[in-house]
Amino acid sequence: MVGTPEEFRSKRKGPTLLRGSQVDLSTTDQRLLDSRGPSDWVHTDPWRVLRIQAEFVEGFGALAELGPAVGCFGSARTKVDDPFYAKGVELGRGLVEAGFAVITGGGPGAMEAVNKGAAEADGVSVGLGIELPFEQGVNEYVNIGINFRYFFARKTMFVKYSQGFVVLPGGLGTFDEMFEAMTLAQTRKVTSFPVVLIGVDYWTGLLDWLRGTVLADGKISEADLDMLTLTDDVDEAVSIMEASR
Template sequence: MSGRREKRRGPTLLRGDQVDLTTTDQRLLDSRGPTDWVHTDPWRVLRIQSEFVEGFGALAELGPAIGVFGSARTAVDDPAYAQGVEVGRRLVEAGFAVITGGGPGAMEAANRGASEAGGVSVGLGIELPFESGLNPWVDVGVNFRYFFARKTMFVKYARGFVVLPGGVGTLDELFEAVTLVQTQKVTSFPIVLLGVDYWSGLLDWLRTTVLPDGKISPADLDLLALTDDVEEAVALVAAGTVRP
């Protein structure tokens, strides 16, 4: 029946009155309430383990892939949506699978471009209070309860990231990737911001406020490339480098 509420909890689909207002992550991280966590948390380890096993099993033979981040709120008639479709298509033409968060908006656009180009279109979904599930352009989809398990899959199986305009979630993914490269927790890989007008203010703030205050080094800024050109963005991630 159309119009019913729907959300995913890992591999489980909930609709209507079965949709709850909390997430598995929230319950794991919430330290308030009764002390029954002493008895339940050890069992959660098995569920967490299962998410890693499921993700590794689904993606182990994926081959070269690039992660594409961007807002779930990007409308279909937004120029950023068309740009996302082009990113997905060109990445496939360059020999890559495309990995997104599997949601609507910019994520759907990149998945659509990859699928229409005949490539492998991957979506890594996450349980949210109200979630419509994976977009219809995902060919290989894995739904996660825990953000940290999902993020591990992005970092492990992507050789670089293209970042379309986005909000809090996109910024979280962007800065986590930069942090992992900066701290050498992962092998250095390119991170390309697509959208000069959108991202310039952020880069200017890093360059004129954060850098002079000694909170980052000049080399940290070199971890990010900025362009409006999809072809250039794909070339940068394909080459495994970013320009200074």
């Protein structure tokens, strides 16, 4: 192979695939939210609104007839030999057998595991991808895939079409998705729905801090923590989703 690693970089920009010298290192979200630079945003932002509108139309059109679905979050860095990858596969399969579609971020790791379990059970396996500075794309087990430029459009699809969330161990992106779901329920922007955390050892420290520091200091209420169920049992997670119908 001839060339530098930089020349073989690739990324998705909405539905477009860029490679080599065509790859830029910023994202659509970054350019929208960056307040620095020239004032040409006055002329370009109205056109961005049309692109944003198109993402919502695309997402609504693809998922409108999805039926009951559960959003599943987790780390893209989870390895295939990680025990939580196996739990993700079990989770995807269990949700399909209970009559749900699954919705993930469509990436590798824990997301791939859930999509794999759902696809192998002949279920609907949805992946909502996002434009990143590096190529990720949707995993091979997604059978309905949508790639978004804007995080907020993607997040809307998760909340609108999921009736509950199951969260496998993850990092900042997983925390963001989990806490946003809780915030929307707490502020009654959405009808309250269950949030199940799988991985007792992984999540206990966070829950202890929420209870011992945040709740103790009056920053949240007991009812906020009641939205969360902590378990290692995939069957229990699926049963909680079934009970929420």
